[in-house]
Amino acid sequence: MHPMLRHPLRFGREHRFTFEHASQYLDDDLDEAGRERVEHHARLCPKCHELLAALHRTISALRELGTGPGEPGDSDVADGVIARLRAGR
């Protein structure tokens, strides 16, 4: 039987945990136990798998632009990106 059906309550709890901690997971800000919870759940849950993949793409794109979540000067760089996008470049 699929684990989601066998443990519906636990699945819901892990699903919320993964959603709430997805960005910390990708920033490597979670402890070992937290990472294992996210990785384990993402293997069972297509939605969380896709969420992590989408966030990973976004963060990689931001890093290529020379910024990332939590870095100093973040908002200045983000403003610059928005200005460039508005200018069509």
Ligand SMILES: [Zn+2]
């Ligand atoms: Zn999930």
